[in-house]
Amino acid sequence: MPVSPPYRPEPRFFDLGSEFGDAVRPADFPRTILRFRNDRAAASVGLDSLTDAEWLDHFGRFAPLPGQPGPVAMRYHGHQFRTYNPDLGDGRGFLAAQMRDDADRLLDLGTKGSGTTPWSRAGDGRLTLKGGMREVLAAALLESQGVPTSRALSLIETGEALERGDEPSPTRSAVLVRLQHSHVRFGTFQRAAYFERADQIETLVEHVRSLYHPTVAPGDAPGLLAAIVAASARLTARWIAAGFVHGVLNTDNLNVTGESFDYGPWRFLPSYEPGFTAAYFDSSGLYAFARQPEAVFWNLTQLAGCLKLVADAAPLTEALNGFGPAYIRELRAAFLERLGVRSLGEAADQRLLDTTLALLREQGEAIRWEPLFHDWFAGFASSARALSGPRARAWQGETFDAFRFALFEHEPDRPERLEHPAFAVPEPEELLIDEVEAIWAAIDHADDWSPLTQKLDRLEASRQSRA
Structure with a gap:
């Protein structure tokens, strides 16, 4: 077998049957050129031993991995910019496999750009390179932070010329495979x-509870x-x-494990700007940087509405x-x-959180977002x-003095x-739009x-420096 002993297939979503996928x-691509393989991620699920030829076979032509039944396009609906759309579903991707990782989590191999499905809605099912x-x-920068x-597991160029209305066309094509804790x-x-x-709903509750939130009692929606x-x-x-703006926080882009995925029009903040948006088509700023907590909570209320079919409203409301108290606790911790x-x-x-945000707000472009965390990592x-x-x-200045006082109260962790070399350089690793465009150029x-x-x-290296 091309896989290593840690590989443990467990295709549980496939057991739900045709009503869910x-x-x-x-797609039968004209070419498969390996452009990126994430061997560190692959090792966590026993796939790092694949040769490049085997990799292309499984992640470019999608020959099923051992113990996997073959790809399934998942069925779902969603609110897109708060307008309900019952015609969604995996339109250019599918669930290719599920397996346990080295932490015993059930992970998915999901695709993007792998061809048309019953939910493609006249799209070509492809992804631009x-x-x-x-x-x-x-994914790499977010993981480092x-x-x-x-995690992006694989990127393979597929040899097609794609027409797109929002970038120069024709443009090169690719298929992506991501490793994710539930789709x-x-x-x-x-x-x-x-x-x-x-x-x-009852089937989904039990599926999600047992596999991803096992401390929840059976049937406890x-x-x-x-x-x-x-x-x-x-x-x-x-x-x-992280100063991250997802860009498209629709209900089909949030999952049950609280793991970020599907990076389309994302951006990182150059500097503190609450109204900063990532998507050119987000004209109202619905998913702007500072509105992301509101957007996530709104989406959670839609999930709660679904669960009313199997549970009383009062405990769902509770x-x-x-969310609010948990978000503030988690923001302080982050x-x-x-x-x-x-x-x-x-x-x-809380004082440190408040003074950090005040300093970022006051300094703006003078320090940008990321350099503050680079310069003052470990405080004193x-x-x-x-x-x-x-x-x-x-x-310098009063706002900085308040930040420094709050920071120096805390012991370095x-x-x-x-001592890591990442802190010996004057600038941190960022991923602003100009650099992304230069890499693509x-x-x-x-x-x-x-x-x-x-x-x-x-x-x-940045990830390792903070590990």
Whole structure:
């Protein structure tokens, strides 16, 4: 077998049957050129031993892995910019496999750009190579910053010329495979509720509870909602701490494990800007940076509405009401982690959160978002480094003094991490739009993949520096 002993297939979603997904055939691509393989992620599920030829066979032509039944396009509905759409579903992707990882979590191999399905809605079922590259980058940086995220496992160029209205065409094509802790979306529940199928809601509750939230009692829909609320609050807080804007927070883009995925028009903040949006078509700013907690909570209320088919409203409402307090707790924890300091208690931690945001707000473009966390990682232990670095002039004034006081109250958390070479350079790893475009330009104009490879190497070093 081409897989290694840690590979443990467990295709549980496939057991739910045809009411939840449709067996599909992958596209027959004219070419399969391996552009990226994530061997660290592959090792966690026993797939790192695949040769490149075997990799192309399984992730470019989608020959089933051992113990896997073949691809299924998942059925779901969703609110898109708060307008309900009953015609969704996996339109250019499918669930290819499920397996346990080295932490005993059940993970999915999901695709993007793998061909048409019954839910393609006149689309071509393809992915642009640029779109695939952007997803690889987004997942890598988010993982390096401690955000719960899918990981890009594979990117294969497929040799087709695609026509797109929002970028120069024809453009190159690709198929992406992501490794993710469940593709069951809020919209999966919405589809069952749309058809008033309480039996399907019960099936989904038990499926999700038993596999992803096993501490919830069987049949306890409010308990399951509370677990999903908690996971979603943690995810949202870590987006904010990372300065990340997802761009399209529709109900089909949030899942039951609180793991970020499907990176389309994402952006990272250049500097503090609450109204910053990632999608050019988000004209109202619905999914702007500072509105992401509101968007996630709104989506959670739609999930709760689905669960009313099998549970009373009062305990569901109580579970929903846990989002706000959980989000604030998680936001404090996320900022402490990004600053590399230990908790000192709710009041002191909140003071540090407030003064950090005040400093980011005041300084704006003078320091950008990411450099603050780079310069002051581990608090007092970084004083000499920060005050002699390229932003030394920004580290002064009353707002900075309040931040420094709040920061220095907290003890550094494992300050030996500052010995990593990532902290010896003056600038942190960021992923602003100009750099993304430059990486793509090298690929597009000269087929030069070295800027992408080098960036991914630096992001991995950044991840290790904070591990």
